[in-house]
Amino acid sequence: MSTNSALTSGEYIKHHLQNLTYGQFPDGEWGIAHSAAEAKAMGFWAFHLDTLGFSFVLGALFLLVFRRVGKNMTISTPSGFQNFIESIIDFINENVSGSFNGKNPLIAPLALTCFVWIVLMNTMDLLPVDLLPQIAALAGVEYLKVVPTADPNATFGMSLGIFILMIYYSIKNKGLGGFIGELAFHPFGKMMFPVNLLLEGIGLLARPVSLALRLFGNMYAGELIFILIALFPYWIGWSLSLPWAIFHILIVLLQGFIFMTLVIVYMDMAHQTEH
Amino acid sequence: MNINATLFGQMIMFAMFTWFCMKFVWPPLVAAMEERKKRIESGLLAAERGLSEHKEAQQKSQEILAASKDQAAEIIANAGRQAATMVEDAKGVAAEQADKIKLNAKAQIEQESKRVKNELKEQVSGLVMQGVSSVLAKEVDARTHQDMLGKLAQTL
Numbered sequence: 001m002s003t004n005s006a007l008t009s010g011e012y013i014k015h016h017l018q019n020l021t022y023g024q025f026p027d028g029e030w031g032i033a034h035s036a037a038e039a040k041a042m043g044f045w046a047f048h049l050d051t052l053g054f055s056f057v058l059g060a061l062f063l064l065v066f067r068r069v070g071k072n073m074t075i076s077t078p079s080g081f082q083n084f085i086e087s088i089i090d091f092i093n094e095n096v097s098g099s100f101n102g103k104n105p106l107i108a109p110l111a112l113t114c115f116v117w118i119v120l121m122n123t124m125d126l127l128p129v130d131l132l133p134q135i136a137a138l139a140g141v142e143y144l145k146v147v148p149t150a151d152p153n154a155t156f157g158m159s160l161g162i163f164i165l166m167i168y169y170s171i172k173n174k175g176l177g178g179f180i181g182e183l184a185f186h187p188f189g190k191m192m193f194p195v196n197l198l199l200e201g202i203g204l205l206a207r208p209v210s211l212a213l214r215l216f217g218n219m220y221a222g223e224l225i226f227i228l229i230a231l232f233p234y235w236i237g238w239s240l241s242l243p244w245a246i247f248h249i250l251i252v253l254l255q256g257f258i259f260m261t262l263v264i265v266y267m268d269m270a271h272q273t274e275h
Numbered sequence: 276m277n278i279n280a281t282l283f284g285q286m287i288m289f290a291m292f293t294w295f296c297m298k299f300v301w302p303p304l305v306a307a308m309e310e311r312k313k314r315i316e317s318g319l320l321a322a323e324r325g326l327s328e329h330k331e332a333q334q335k336s337q338e339i340l341a342a343s344k345d346q347a348a349e350i351i352a353n354a355g356r357q358a359a360t361m362v363e364d365a366k367g368v369a370a371e372q373a374d375k376i377k378l379n380a381k382a383q384i385e386q387e388s389k390r391v392k393n394e395l396k397e398q399v400s401g402l403v404m405q406g407v408s409s410v411l412a413k414e415v416d417a418r419t420h421q422d423m424l425g426k427l428a429q430t431l
Binding site: 039040047051059069070076085089093105108117153154156158161 | 277278282283290292301302311
């Protein structure tokens, strides 16, 4: 704040909540938006470069590190970092074998990817709010939102992926008739099928929406509070941001865990053949 | 909240990461952990087997030890008995020998005393004859009284 004294508090907050958007200007040219209004004018076919960039870097980091550890696994004398990775794998395995009753080699890696990727993306929230945007500003980048999960596009992107998998596995395991029957003949019996369809349909659609909004809401709120704390003078800011950061570590891990658990549960529901 | 095509980017990225994770990250990690589990299991089994084998061997060695102790005691007892009989035998032999020697000595002594007696008898009779002959030189003719003198000498 002190370095950006030209901005008012409102502008500062808005600036922090604006993604670096790449899209088509109204005049037909492609480029990076220089203001929130320009970004909005780009419409649907625009990309948040910061969200995509950070999530890609973090996901790649996760995969490369885990791949490296997996390649250099020692069986008799595991080192410290290998132990750490193995404890994560054990944790995922425990959750999957506890909640998922079907047999599908995709589910455990899917849960691992969800958990570690989301935790890494959430962890970006623990960096000082101004650190990366200021560095980017020095490099000439006007906007930078460092927490991908505080962007609904990221969370909805993941939850829609899960939704597609849910429908795919439901139809694959129960058959199209079974899947539709589950929606239409429950909970009230055959004669009430329009009501059933409405209830079950809402229930089905609510899953990806709640999955995405829960994660997004938590991280967005957390980030917003960090931004608000950053508006305080520096000599009092740390006394607020430190406890909030410590508390936020819990949310970072918890949201990753909840997302993963729900993914496992939804996948389990899609694999249950008898109802 | 502005939803835009970032959504699809994120979805594709998610799918790619999950696929990569399933193909290249998950299997080696889980395989190695599974193998370690197996190795630990077999190691524990081997340790248990070794322990039971050790116990068995200990028992066997104790049995062998006890048997050898018994054997040793028996040998010692036998040897003692043998020694006792040997001593007993030797005693008998020695006593016999001593008796024999004693008898021999007695016989010898008797013989000697007999011989000495005879000698003495002869000497005494010689002396008597001398004395008598010197006393009776005048009255007794040696030749006429030879028989009487011989009888006398024999009775001595």
